[in-house]
Amino acid sequence: MALNETEWFTEIQDKTGTAFSLRIRERLHSEKSPYQQIDIYETTDFGRLMILDGCTMVSDRDNFLYHEMMTHPALFTHPAARQVAIIGGGDCGTLREVLRHDSVEQAWQIEIDERVTRLSEQYFPALCEANDDPRAELLFEDGIAWMKQRPENSLDLIIIDSTDPVGPAEGLFGLPFYLSCLAALKPGGLLIQQTESPLLHQELIRDVHQTLREAGFQAVRPLLFPQPIYPSGWWSATMARKSADLNGFREMGAASKGFATRYYSVDTHKAALAIPPFLQQLLATPDAS
Amino acid sequence: MALNETEWFTEIQDKTGTAFSLRIRERLHSEKSPYQQIDIYETTDFGRLMILDGCTMVSDRDNFLYHEMMTHPALFTHPAARQVAIIGGGDCGTLREVLRHDSVEQAWQIEIDERVTRLSEQYFPALCEANDDPRAELLFEDGIAWMKQRPENSLDLIIIDSTDPVGPAEGLFGLPFYLSCLAALKPGGLLIQQTESPLLHQELIRDVHQTLREAGFQAVRPLLFPQPIYPSGWWSATMARKSADLNGFREMGAASKGFATRYYSVDTHKAALAIPPFLQQLLATPDAS
Numbered sequence: 102m103a104l105n106e107t108e109w110f111t112e113i114q115d116k117t118g119t120a121f122s123l124r125i126r127e128r129l130h131s132e133k134s135p136y137q138q139i140d141i142y143e144t145t146d147f148g149r150l151m152i153l154d155g156c157t158m159v160s161d162r163d164n165f166l167y168h169e170m171m172t173h174p175a176l177f178t179h180p181a182a183r184q185v186a187i188i189g190g191g192d193c194g195t196l197r198e199v200l201r202h203d204s205v206e207q208a209w210q211i212e213i214d215e216r217v218t219r220l221s222e223q224y225f226p227a228l229c230e231a232n233d234d235p236r237a238e239l240l241f242e243d244g245i246a247w248m249k250q251r252p253e254n255s256l257d258l259i260i261i262d263s264t265d266p267v268g269p270a271e272g273l274f275g276l277p278f279y280l281s282c283l284a285a286l287k288p289g290g291l292l293i294q295q296t297e298s299p300l301l302h303q304e305l306i307r308d309v310h311q312t313l314r315e316a317g318f319q320a321v322r323p324l325l326f327p328q329p330i331y332p333s334g335w336w337s338a339t340m341a342r343k344s345a346d347l348n349g350f351r352e353m354g355a356a357s358k359g360f361a362t363r364y365y366s367v368d369t370h371k372a373a374l375a376i377p378p379f380l381q382q383l384l385a386t387p388d389a390s
Numbered sequence: 391m392a393l394n395e396t397e398w399f400t401e402i403q404d405k406t407g408t409a410f411s412l413r414i415r416e417r418l419h420s421e422k423s424p425y426q427q428i429d430i431y432e433t434t435d436f437g438r439l440m441i442l443d444g445c446t447m448v449s450d451r452d453n454f455l456y457h458e459m460m461t462h463p464a465l466f467t468h469p470a471a472r473q474v475a476i477i478g479g480g481d482c483g484t485l486r487e488v489l490r491h492d493s494v495e496q497a498w499q500i501e502i503d504e505r506v507t508r509l510s511e512q513y514f515p516a517l518c519e520a521n522d523d524p525r526a527e528l529l530f531e532d533g534i535a536w537m538k539q540r541p542e543n544s545l546d547l548i549i550i551d552s553t554d555p556v557g558p559a560e561g562l563f564g565l566p567f568y569l570s571c572l573a574a575l576k577p578g579g580l581l582i583q584q585t586e587s588p589l590l591h592q593e594l595i596r597d598v599h600q601t602l603r604e605a606g607f608q609a610v611r612p613l614l615f616p617q618p619i620y621p622s623g624w625w626s627a628t629m630a631r632k633s634a635d636l637n638g639f640r641e642m643g644a645a646s647k648g649f650a651t652r653y654y655s656v657d658t659h660k661a662a663l664a665i666p667p668f669l670q671q672l673l674a675t676p677d678a679s
Contacts, residue, residue, distance in 0.1 A: 118412060119436075120398065120411035122408065122409035122411070123407060124409075146408065325616075327623065329624060333616075334624050361667070363666065364668065369664045371664065373661075375657035375661035377654075
Protein backbone atom coordinates (compact mmCIF):
# COMPACT_ATOMS: atom_id res chain seq x y z
CA MET A 102 0.00 0.00 0.00
CA ALA A 103 1.31 3.47 -0.79
CA LEU A 104 1.62 6.30 1.70
CA ASN A 105 0.11 9.64 0.83
CA GLU A 106 3.07 11.99 0.95
CA THR A 107 1.05 14.86 2.34
CA GLU A 108 -0.19 12.77 5.27
CA TRP A 109 2.97 10.94 6.24
CA PHE A 110 6.58 11.83 6.94
CA THR A 111 8.90 9.05 5.77
CA GLU A 112 12.56 8.55 6.55
CA ILE A 113 14.05 6.37 3.85
CA GLN A 114 17.23 4.56 4.80
CA ASP A 115 18.66 3.65 1.43
CA LYS A 116 21.70 1.90 2.83
CA THR A 117 19.66 -0.50 4.96
CA GLY A 118 16.64 -0.96 2.70
CA THR A 119 14.25 0.19 5.41
CA ALA A 120 11.90 3.13 5.90
CA PHE A 121 9.88 4.40 8.83
CA SER A 122 6.90 6.74 8.63
CA LEU A 123 4.82 8.77 11.03
CA ARG A 124 1.44 10.21 10.14
CA ILE A 125 1.42 14.00 10.29
CA ARG A 126 -1.26 16.54 11.02
CA GLU A 127 0.70 19.54 9.78
CA ARG A 128 4.16 20.88 9.18
CA LEU A 129 4.82 23.47 11.86
CA HIS A 130 8.15 24.76 10.61
CA SER A 131 10.68 24.31 7.82
CA GLU A 132 13.99 26.05 7.30
CA LYS A 133 17.45 25.57 5.92
CA SER A 134 19.96 26.50 8.59
CA PRO A 135 23.64 27.02 7.70
CA TYR A 136 24.15 23.34 8.57
CA GLN A 137 21.07 21.39 7.61
CA GLN A 138 17.41 21.24 6.63
CA ILE A 139 15.21 21.41 9.74
CA ASP A 140 11.53 20.41 9.67
CA ILE A 141 9.09 20.19 12.52
CA TYR A 142 5.80 18.35 12.29
CA GLU A 143 2.79 17.79 14.45
CA THR A 144 2.09 14.06 14.17
CA THR A 145 -1.17 12.27 14.87
CA ASP A 146 0.26 9.82 17.42
CA PHE A 147 3.81 10.83 18.43
CA GLY A 148 3.31 14.48 19.35
CA ARG A 149 5.82 16.82 17.79
CA LEU A 150 8.62 15.52 15.60
CA MET A 151 11.89 17.18 14.58
CA ILE A 152 13.58 16.10 11.37
CA LEU A 153 17.17 17.00 10.41
CA ASP A 154 18.16 16.46 6.77
CA GLY A 155 15.31 13.98 6.39
CA CYS A 156 16.18 11.91 9.47
CA THR A 157 13.99 11.63 12.56
CA MET A 158 15.70 13.28 15.52
CA VAL A 159 13.23 13.61 18.34
CA SER A 160 9.53 13.02 19.02
CA ASP A 161 7.52 13.93 22.07
CA ARG A 162 6.35 10.38 22.53
CA ASP A 163 9.50 8.33 22.61
CA ASN A 164 12.46 10.65 23.28
CA PHE A 165 12.47 9.62 26.95
CA LEU A 166 14.03 6.32 25.95
CA TYR A 167 16.99 7.87 24.18
CA HIS A 168 17.59 10.78 26.52
CA GLU A 169 17.40 8.71 29.70
CA MET A 170 19.70 6.02 28.33
CA MET A 171 22.28 8.47 26.95
CA THR A 172 22.69 9.97 30.42
CA HIS A 173 21.74 8.01 33.53
CA PRO A 174 23.73 4.80 32.91
CA ALA A 175 26.94 6.84 32.51
CA LEU A 176 26.10 9.18 35.40
CA PHE A 177 25.39 6.24 37.71
CA THR A 178 28.60 4.52 36.59
CA HIS A 179 30.81 7.51 37.41
CA PRO A 180 31.20 7.94 41.18
CA ALA A 181 30.28 11.65 41.04
CA ALA A 182 30.43 13.44 37.69
CA ARG A 183 31.00 17.17 38.20
CA GLN A 184 32.06 18.49 34.78
CA VAL A 185 29.98 17.18 31.90
CA ALA A 186 30.21 18.03 28.19
CA ILE A 187 27.48 17.22 25.68
CA ILE A 188 28.64 17.27 22.06
CA GLY A 189 25.61 17.90 19.84
CA GLY A 190 22.40 17.35 21.77
CA GLY A 191 20.86 20.55 20.41
CA ASP A 192 17.32 19.60 21.38
CA CYS A 193 18.49 19.95 25.02
CA GLY A 194 16.83 16.74 26.23
CA THR A 195 20.17 15.20 27.17
CA LEU A 196 21.16 18.36 29.04
CA ARG A 197 17.92 18.24 31.03
CA GLU A 198 18.61 14.66 32.16
CA VAL A 199 22.25 15.44 33.04
CA LEU A 200 21.16 18.31 35.25
CA ARG A 201 18.89 16.03 37.29
CA HIS A 202 22.10 14.81 38.97
CA ASP A 203 23.12 16.91 41.97
CA SER A 204 26.77 15.97 41.54
CA VAL A 205 26.94 17.96 38.29
CA GLU A 206 28.53 21.38 38.78
CA GLN A 207 28.96 22.43 35.14
CA ALA A 208 27.35 21.11 31.97
CA TRP A 209 28.39 22.42 28.58
CA GLN A 210 26.23 21.71 25.54
CA ILE A 211 28.30 22.24 22.41
CA GLU A 212 25.90 22.19 19.47
CA ILE A 213 27.11 23.38 16.09
CA ASP A 214 23.67 24.50 14.89
CA GLU A 215 22.06 27.12 17.11
CA ARG A 216 18.82 26.88 15.14
CA VAL A 217 18.21 23.34 16.43
CA THR A 218 18.23 24.64 19.99
CA ARG A 219 16.17 27.74 19.25
CA LEU A 220 13.54 25.64 17.51
CA SER A 221 13.58 23.10 20.34
CA GLU A 222 12.97 25.93 22.81
CA GLN A 223 9.96 26.92 20.72
CA TYR A 224 8.49 23.52 19.81
CA PHE A 225 9.82 21.18 22.52
CA PRO A 226 9.72 23.37 25.62
CA ALA A 227 9.70 20.39 27.99
CA LEU A 228 13.11 19.28 26.70
CA CYS A 229 14.48 22.78 27.31
CA GLU A 230 13.13 23.31 30.80
CA ALA A 231 16.60 23.07 32.36
CA ASN A 232 18.30 25.47 29.93
CA ASP A 233 18.22 28.28 32.49
CA ASP A 234 19.89 26.16 35.15
CA PRO A 235 22.94 28.18 36.32
CA ARG A 236 25.10 25.08 35.88
CA ALA A 237 24.28 24.90 32.14
CA GLU A 238 26.25 26.64 29.43
CA LEU A 239 24.94 26.49 25.87
CA LEU A 240 27.65 26.96 23.25
CA PHE A 241 27.06 27.03 19.53
CA GLU A 242 30.28 25.96 17.94
CA ASP A 243 32.14 23.00 16.53
CA GLY A 244 32.39 20.26 19.16
CA ILE A 245 35.56 18.82 17.64
CA ALA A 246 37.41 22.14 17.92
CA TRP A 247 36.00 22.74 21.41
CA MET A 248 37.23 19.39 22.66
CA LYS A 249 40.69 19.93 21.16
CA GLN A 250 41.06 23.09 23.23
CA ARG A 251 39.83 21.68 26.53
CA PRO A 252 42.39 21.62 29.32
CA GLU A 253 43.66 18.13 30.07
CA ASN A 254 41.95 16.20 32.88
CA SER A 255 39.07 18.66 33.11
CA LEU A 256 35.95 16.58 32.33
CA ASP A 257 34.26 13.70 34.11
CA LEU A 258 31.83 12.78 31.37
CA ILE A 259 31.54 13.40 27.62
CA ILE A 260 28.20 12.59 25.97
CA ILE A 261 28.30 12.49 22.18
CA ASP A 262 24.69 13.03 21.17
CA SER A 263 25.15 13.54 17.46
CA THR A 264 23.40 12.82 14.20
CA ASP A 265 24.42 9.89 12.03
CA PRO A 266 28.10 9.58 11.11
CA VAL A 267 27.79 11.38 7.79
CA GLY A 268 28.36 15.08 7.02
CA PRO A 269 29.16 17.33 9.98
CA ALA A 270 28.99 14.50 12.54
CA GLU A 271 31.45 12.22 10.75
CA GLY A 272 34.50 13.56 12.61
CA LEU A 273 32.85 12.66 15.91
CA PHE A 274 33.44 8.98 15.10
CA GLY A 275 37.17 9.28 14.36
CA LEU A 276 40.46 8.68 16.16
CA PRO A 277 41.58 12.35 16.40
CA PHE A 278 38.38 13.32 18.19
CA TYR A 279 38.57 10.34 20.54
CA LEU A 280 42.18 11.29 21.40
CA SER A 281 41.00 14.82 22.29
CA CYS A 282 38.25 13.32 24.46
CA LEU A 283 40.67 11.01 26.24
CA ALA A 284 43.02 13.90 26.99
CA ALA A 285 40.16 16.10 28.24
CA LEU A 286 38.81 13.42 30.57
CA LYS A 287 40.03 13.04 34.12
CA PRO A 288 41.22 9.55 35.10
CA GLY A 289 38.11 7.41 35.61
CA GLY A 290 36.21 9.72 33.27
CA LEU A 291 33.60 8.36 30.90
CA LEU A 292 32.56 8.87 27.32
CA ILE A 293 29.22 7.74 25.88
CA GLN A 294 28.30 8.01 22.22
CA GLN A 295 25.20 7.12 20.26
CA THR A 296 26.22 4.38 17.83
CA GLU A 297 23.16 3.53 15.72
CA SER A 298 21.27 0.23 15.38
CA PRO A 299 22.59 -3.10 16.71
CA LEU A 300 20.85 -4.86 13.84
CA LEU A 301 21.54 -2.47 10.96
CA HIS A 302 24.85 -0.80 11.77
CA GLN A 303 27.04 -3.53 13.20
CA GLU A 304 30.17 -2.46 11.37
CA LEU A 305 29.90 1.03 12.79
CA ILE A 306 29.54 -0.34 16.32
CA ARG A 307 32.58 -2.54 15.84
CA ASP A 308 34.59 0.31 14.33
CA VAL A 309 33.74 2.64 17.21
CA HIS A 310 34.79 -0.01 19.73
CA GLN A 311 38.08 -0.60 17.99
CA THR A 312 38.83 3.08 17.50
CA LEU A 313 38.06 3.92 21.13
CA ARG A 314 40.43 1.18 22.26
CA GLU A 315 43.03 2.36 19.77
CA ALA A 316 42.70 5.85 21.24
CA GLY A 317 43.62 4.41 24.61
CA PHE A 318 40.35 4.00 26.47
CA GLN A 319 40.82 1.20 28.97
CA ALA A 320 37.29 -0.22 28.84
CA VAL A 321 34.64 -0.09 26.13
CA ARG A 322 31.16 -1.60 26.15
CA PRO A 323 27.83 -1.20 24.39
CA LEU A 324 24.45 -0.29 25.82
CA LEU A 325 21.26 -1.36 24.02
CA PHE A 326 17.80 0.12 24.31
CA PRO A 327 14.62 0.60 22.28
CA GLN A 328 14.09 3.77 20.24
CA PRO A 329 11.07 3.34 17.96
CA ILE A 330 11.50 6.35 15.66
CA TYR A 331 15.11 5.46 14.77
CA PRO A 332 15.91 2.87 12.08
CA SER A 333 14.99 -0.66 13.26
CA GLY A 334 13.54 0.68 16.53
CA TRP A 335 16.53 -0.72 18.39
CA TRP A 336 19.45 1.49 19.30
CA SER A 337 22.90 1.40 20.80
CA ALA A 338 25.29 3.63 22.65
CA THR A 339 28.92 2.86 23.31
CA MET A 340 30.45 3.69 26.67
CA ALA A 341 34.20 4.00 27.23
CA ARG A 342 36.31 4.79 30.26
CA LYS A 343 39.72 6.29 30.87
CA SER A 344 42.07 4.47 33.25
CA ALA A 345 39.34 2.35 34.85
CA ASP A 346 37.02 -0.52 34.08
CA LEU A 347 33.31 -0.52 33.30
CA ASN A 348 32.22 -3.28 35.66
CA GLY A 349 29.26 -2.41 37.81
CA PHE A 350 27.55 0.87 38.58
CA ARG A 351 26.14 2.74 41.59
CA GLU A 352 23.06 0.58 42.05
CA MET A 353 22.24 2.13 45.41
CA GLY A 354 22.37 5.59 43.90
CA ALA A 355 20.22 4.58 40.96
CA ALA A 356 17.69 2.87 43.25
CA SER A 357 17.36 5.94 45.47
CA LYS A 358 17.66 8.68 42.86
CA GLY A 359 15.60 11.72 43.69
CA PHE A 360 13.97 12.18 40.30
CA ALA A 361 11.49 10.30 38.16
CA THR A 362 12.33 8.40 34.99
CA ARG A 363 10.06 6.55 32.61
CA TYR A 364 12.49 3.98 31.19
CA TYR A 365 15.65 4.11 33.28
CA SER A 366 15.89 2.01 36.43
CA VAL A 367 18.43 -0.29 38.07
CA ASP A 368 16.85 -3.15 36.14
CA THR A 369 16.80 -1.47 32.72
CA HIS A 370 20.37 -0.25 33.30
CA LYS A 371 21.42 -3.88 33.73
CA ALA A 372 19.24 -4.87 30.78
CA ALA A 373 21.02 -2.35 28.55
CA LEU A 374 24.34 -3.98 29.46
CA ALA A 375 23.15 -7.44 28.38
CA ILE A 376 24.87 -8.08 25.07
CA PRO A 377 23.31 -10.81 22.91
CA PRO A 378 25.57 -13.54 21.52
CA PHE A 379 25.53 -12.21 17.95
CA LEU A 380 26.87 -8.86 19.12
CA GLN A 381 29.43 -10.39 21.48
CA GLN A 382 30.70 -12.38 18.56
CA LEU A 383 30.87 -9.30 16.34
CA LEU A 384 32.82 -7.32 18.91
CA ALA A 385 35.25 -10.18 19.48
CA THR A 386 36.02 -10.44 15.76
CA PRO A 387 38.79 -8.21 14.38
CA ASP A 388 37.69 -5.82 11.67
CA ALA A 389 38.39 -7.41 8.29
CA SER A 390 38.65 -4.09 6.48
CA MET B 391 9.98 11.68 0.39
CA ALA B 392 7.65 9.19 -1.21
CA LEU B 393 8.26 5.48 -1.53
CA ASN B 394 7.91 3.87 -4.91
CA GLU B 395 5.25 1.25 -4.38
CA THR B 396 6.84 -1.24 -6.74
CA GLU B 397 10.15 -1.08 -4.88
CA TRP B 398 8.97 -1.12 -1.28
CA PHE B 399 6.60 -3.15 0.84
CA THR B 400 4.91 -0.94 3.44
CA GLU B 401 2.89 -2.00 6.47
CA ILE B 402 0.64 0.89 7.43
CA GLN B 403 -0.57 0.85 11.03
CA ASP B 404 -3.52 3.19 10.87
CA LYS B 405 -4.35 2.87 14.56
CA THR B 406 -0.89 3.93 15.70
CA GLY B 407 -0.04 6.44 12.96
CA THR B 408 3.12 4.55 12.01
CA ALA B 409 4.36 2.66 8.98
CA PHE B 410 7.36 0.46 8.31
CA SER B 411 8.79 -0.40 4.91
CA LEU B 412 11.29 -2.84 3.50
CA ARG B 413 12.76 -2.51 0.02
CA ILE B 414 11.92 -5.45 -2.18
CA ARG B 415 13.65 -7.11 -5.09
CA GLU B 416 10.65 -9.13 -6.21
CA ARG B 417 7.42 -10.70 -5.09
CA LEU B 418 7.98 -14.44 -4.94
CA HIS B 419 4.43 -15.52 -4.17
CA SER B 420 0.94 -14.17 -3.60
CA GLU B 421 -2.26 -16.04 -2.78
CA LYS B 422 -5.49 -15.75 -0.92
CA SER B 423 -5.85 -18.71 1.41
CA PRO B 424 -9.20 -19.52 3.05
CA TYR B 425 -8.05 -17.41 5.99
CA GLN B 426 -5.91 -14.56 4.73
CA GLN B 427 -3.88 -12.91 2.01
CA ILE B 428 -0.34 -14.32 1.97
CA ASP B 429 2.53 -12.56 0.17
CA ILE B 430 6.18 -13.48 0.09
CA TYR B 431 8.89 -11.09 -1.04
CA GLU B 432 12.59 -11.19 -1.59
CA THR B 433 13.88 -8.01 0.06
CA THR B 434 17.15 -6.22 -0.63
CA ASP B 435 18.39 -6.29 2.98
CA PHE B 436 16.22 -8.58 5.12
CA GLY B 437 16.23 -11.75 3.05
CA ARG B 438 12.80 -13.23 2.52
CA LEU B 439 9.73 -11.67 4.05
CA MET B 440 6.26 -13.17 4.68
CA ILE B 441 3.26 -10.87 4.89
CA LEU B 442 -0.18 -11.91 6.20
CA ASP B 443 -3.06 -9.57 5.42
CA GLY B 444 -0.63 -6.71 4.88
CA CYS B 445 1.27 -7.24 8.16
CA THR B 446 4.90 -8.31 8.41
CA MET B 447 5.15 -11.79 9.92
CA VAL B 448 8.65 -13.08 9.47
CA SER B 449 11.89 -12.07 7.78
CA ASP B 450 15.07 -14.08 7.39
CA ARG B 451 17.14 -11.36 8.99
CA ASP B 452 15.44 -10.68 12.29
CA ASN B 453 13.14 -13.63 13.12
CA PHE B 454 15.76 -15.04 15.50
CA LEU B 455 14.84 -12.34 18.00
CA TYR B 456 11.17 -13.23 18.13
CA HIS B 457 11.48 -17.00 17.88
CA GLU B 458 14.19 -17.30 20.52
CA MET B 459 12.34 -15.04 22.95
CA MET B 460 8.97 -16.74 22.48
CA THR B 461 10.51 -20.07 23.50
CA HIS B 462 13.71 -20.20 25.56
CA PRO B 463 12.70 -17.92 28.45
CA ALA B 464 9.62 -20.07 29.11
CA LEU B 465 11.46 -23.35 28.54
CA PHE B 466 14.24 -22.32 30.96
CA THR B 467 11.64 -21.20 33.51
CA HIS B 468 9.80 -24.53 33.52
CA PRO B 469 11.81 -27.23 35.30
CA ALA B 470 11.42 -29.72 32.42
CA ALA B 471 8.69 -29.08 29.85
CA ARG B 472 7.64 -32.35 28.22
CA GLN B 473 4.33 -31.57 26.48
CA VAL B 474 4.32 -28.29 24.55
CA ALA B 475 1.55 -26.78 22.42
CA ILE B 476 2.13 -23.94 19.96
CA ILE B 477 -1.03 -22.11 18.94
CA GLY B 478 -0.45 -20.48 15.58
CA GLY B 479 3.25 -20.36 14.75
CA GLY B 480 2.64 -21.55 11.19
CA ASP B 481 6.08 -20.50 9.94
CA CYS B 482 7.47 -23.26 12.23
CA GLY B 483 10.29 -21.12 13.66
CA THR B 484 8.87 -21.40 17.18
CA LEU B 485 8.55 -25.17 16.81
CA ARG B 486 12.19 -25.43 15.76
CA GLU B 487 13.35 -23.57 18.88
CA VAL B 488 11.09 -25.65 21.17
CA LEU B 489 12.55 -28.88 19.81
CA ARG B 490 16.07 -27.77 20.69
CA HIS B 491 15.15 -28.70 24.28
CA ASP B 492 15.80 -32.35 25.11
CA SER B 493 13.13 -32.34 27.80
CA VAL B 494 10.41 -31.95 25.18
CA GLU B 495 8.67 -35.23 24.36
CA GLN B 496 5.76 -33.94 22.28
CA ALA B 497 5.23 -30.63 20.53
CA TRP B 498 1.98 -29.84 18.79
CA GLN B 499 1.78 -26.91 16.39
CA ILE B 500 -1.87 -25.98 15.92
CA GLU B 501 -2.01 -23.56 13.00
CA ILE B 502 -5.36 -22.74 11.43
CA ASP B 503 -3.95 -21.97 7.98
CA GLU B 504 -2.06 -24.87 6.44
CA ARG B 505 -0.92 -22.65 3.56
CA VAL B 506 1.27 -20.60 5.91
CA THR B 507 3.20 -23.72 6.85
CA ARG B 508 3.41 -25.07 3.31
CA LEU B 509 4.74 -21.75 2.06
CA SER B 510 7.19 -21.54 4.94
CA GLU B 511 8.47 -25.01 4.03
CA GLN B 512 9.03 -23.72 0.52
CA TYR B 513 10.41 -20.22 1.17
CA PHE B 514 11.80 -20.41 4.73
CA PRO B 515 13.29 -23.92 4.83
CA ALA B 516 15.60 -23.09 7.75
CA LEU B 517 12.60 -22.36 9.98
CA CYS B 518 11.09 -25.73 9.05
CA GLU B 519 14.17 -27.87 9.53
CA ALA B 520 12.74 -29.55 12.64
CA ASN B 521 9.32 -30.33 11.13
CA ASP B 522 10.28 -33.96 10.62
CA ASP B 523 11.34 -34.42 14.23
CA PRO B 524 9.36 -37.44 15.52
CA ARG B 525 8.33 -35.39 18.58
CA ALA B 526 6.56 -32.82 16.38
CA GLU B 527 2.94 -32.99 15.30
CA LEU B 528 1.65 -30.40 12.86
CA LEU B 529 -2.09 -29.89 13.06
CA PHE B 530 -4.08 -27.57 10.86
CA GLU B 531 -7.14 -26.64 12.83
CA ASP B 532 -8.62 -24.02 15.13
CA GLY B 533 -6.40 -23.60 18.18
CA ILE B 534 -9.28 -22.43 20.35
CA ALA B 535 -11.30 -25.60 19.69
CA TRP B 536 -8.19 -27.78 20.09
CA MET B 537 -7.41 -26.30 23.47
CA LYS B 538 -10.99 -26.71 24.65
CA GLN B 539 -10.77 -30.45 23.99
CA ARG B 540 -7.40 -31.01 25.62
CA PRO B 541 -7.42 -33.34 28.61
CA GLU B 542 -6.95 -31.49 31.88
CA ASN B 543 -3.42 -31.27 33.28
CA SER B 544 -1.83 -32.51 30.07
CA LEU B 545 0.46 -29.66 28.96
CA ASP B 546 3.57 -28.12 30.44
CA LEU B 547 3.82 -25.14 28.13
CA ILE B 548 1.46 -23.28 25.79
CA ILE B 549 3.01 -20.81 23.34
CA ILE B 550 0.52 -18.48 21.65
CA ASP B 551 2.33 -17.33 18.54
CA SER B 552 -0.52 -15.61 16.75
CA THR B 553 -1.15 -12.65 14.50
CA ASP B 554 -2.51 -9.38 15.89
CA PRO B 555 -5.68 -9.57 18.00
CA VAL B 556 -8.05 -8.85 15.14
CA GLY B 557 -9.92 -11.32 12.93
CA PRO B 558 -9.19 -15.02 13.50
CA ALA B 559 -6.69 -14.38 16.30
CA GLU B 560 -9.02 -12.23 18.41
CA GLY B 561 -10.36 -15.15 20.43
CA LEU B 562 -6.82 -16.02 21.49
CA PHE B 563 -6.82 -12.92 23.70
CA GLY B 564 -10.06 -13.68 25.56
CA LEU B 565 -11.11 -15.16 28.88
CA PRO B 566 -12.73 -18.36 27.51
CA PHE B 567 -9.53 -19.35 25.73
CA TYR B 568 -7.38 -18.56 28.77
CA LEU B 569 -9.66 -20.73 30.91
CA SER B 570 -9.16 -23.62 28.47
CA CYS B 571 -5.40 -23.06 28.63
CA LEU B 572 -5.40 -23.03 32.42
CA ALA B 573 -7.36 -26.28 32.55
CA ALA B 574 -5.08 -27.95 30.01
CA LEU B 575 -1.90 -26.97 31.85
CA LYS B 576 -0.40 -29.13 34.55
CA PRO B 577 0.28 -27.39 37.87
CA GLY B 578 3.41 -25.29 37.41
CA GLY B 579 2.68 -25.11 33.68
CA LEU B 580 3.39 -22.00 31.69
CA LEU B 581 1.71 -19.94 29.01
CA ILE B 582 3.48 -17.37 26.87
CA GLN B 583 1.72 -15.13 24.37
CA GLN B 584 2.96 -12.45 21.97
CA THR B 585 1.36 -9.19 23.13
CA GLU B 586 2.45 -6.49 20.66
CA SER B 587 4.44 -3.30 21.26
CA PRO B 588 5.19 -1.92 24.75
CA LEU B 589 5.07 1.59 23.31
CA LEU B 590 2.10 1.33 20.96
CA HIS B 591 -0.19 -1.28 22.47
CA GLN B 592 -0.15 -0.65 26.18
CA GLU B 593 -3.87 -1.18 26.66
CA LEU B 594 -3.65 -4.61 25.08
CA ILE B 595 -0.77 -5.59 27.36
CA ARG B 596 -2.71 -4.44 30.41
CA ASP B 597 -5.87 -6.20 29.27
CA VAL B 598 -4.02 -9.47 28.70
CA HIS B 599 -2.46 -9.25 32.17
CA GLN B 600 -5.79 -8.63 33.81
CA THR B 601 -7.61 -11.31 31.84
CA LEU B 602 -4.95 -13.92 32.59
CA ARG B 603 -5.22 -13.14 36.30
CA GLU B 604 -8.99 -13.22 36.05
CA ALA B 605 -8.73 -16.67 34.45
CA GLY B 606 -6.84 -17.86 37.52
CA PHE B 607 -3.18 -17.78 36.55
CA GLN B 608 -1.20 -17.30 39.72
CA ALA B 609 1.64 -15.23 38.24
CA VAL B 610 1.78 -13.01 35.16
CA ARG B 611 4.69 -10.97 33.86
CA PRO B 612 5.85 -9.34 30.64
CA LEU B 613 8.96 -10.00 28.60
CA LEU B 614 10.39 -7.29 26.34
CA PHE B 615 12.69 -7.67 23.36
CA PRO B 616 13.55 -5.98 20.06
CA GLN B 617 11.79 -7.01 16.85
CA PRO B 618 12.63 -4.53 14.09
CA ILE B 619 10.05 -5.54 11.46
CA TYR B 620 7.13 -5.28 13.88
CA PRO B 621 5.49 -1.93 14.67
CA SER B 622 7.82 0.29 16.75
CA GLY B 623 10.61 -2.32 16.56
CA TRP B 624 10.02 -3.15 20.24
CA TRP B 625 7.92 -6.12 21.21
CA SER B 626 6.42 -7.87 24.21
CA ALA B 627 5.31 -11.29 25.27
CA THR B 628 3.32 -12.04 28.38
CA MET B 629 4.16 -15.08 30.48
CA ALA B 630 1.73 -16.64 32.96
CA ARG B 631 1.96 -19.60 35.29
CA LYS B 632 -0.49 -22.00 36.86
CA SER B 633 -0.17 -22.68 40.59
CA ALA B 634 3.35 -21.33 40.89
CA ASP B 635 5.29 -18.08 40.74
CA LEU B 636 7.46 -16.64 37.99
CA ASN B 637 10.47 -15.70 40.07
CA GLY B 638 13.76 -16.86 38.66
CA PHE B 639 14.62 -19.36 35.97
CA ARG B 640 17.08 -22.20 35.38
CA GLU B 641 20.16 -20.04 34.92
CA MET B 642 22.51 -23.02 35.07
CA GLY B 643 20.53 -24.77 32.36
CA ALA B 644 20.47 -21.67 30.18
CA ALA B 645 24.20 -21.09 30.67
CA SER B 646 25.07 -24.66 29.68
CA LYS B 647 22.46 -25.23 26.96
CA GLY B 648 23.70 -27.50 24.23
CA PHE B 649 22.56 -25.38 21.28
CA ALA B 650 23.48 -22.01 19.80
CA THR B 651 21.33 -18.90 19.96
CA ARG B 652 21.93 -15.48 18.48
CA TYR B 653 19.91 -13.33 20.91
CA TYR B 654 18.95 -15.52 23.86
CA SER B 655 21.35 -15.88 26.78
CA VAL B 656 21.17 -15.80 30.57
CA ASP B 657 21.82 -12.06 30.36
CA THR B 658 19.23 -11.26 27.69
CA HIS B 659 16.69 -13.47 29.53
CA LYS B 660 17.16 -11.25 32.57
CA ALA B 661 17.10 -8.16 30.36
CA ALA B 662 13.72 -9.19 28.94
CA LEU B 663 12.35 -9.38 32.49
CA ALA B 664 13.41 -5.79 33.28
CA ILE B 665 10.22 -3.77 33.20
CA PRO B 666 10.67 -0.01 32.80
CA PRO B 667 8.86 2.30 35.24
CA PHE B 668 6.24 3.45 32.72
CA LEU B 669 5.16 -0.13 32.12
CA GLN B 670 5.23 -1.06 35.80
CA GLN B 671 2.96 1.88 36.41
CA LEU B 672 0.61 0.83 33.62
CA LEU B 673 0.32 -2.72 34.92
CA ALA B 674 -0.33 -1.53 38.47
CA THR B 675 -3.19 0.72 37.33
CA PRO B 676 -6.64 -0.84 37.12
CA ASP B 677 -8.19 -0.75 33.68
CA ALA B 678 -10.39 2.32 33.46
CA SER B 679 -12.60 0.84 30.77
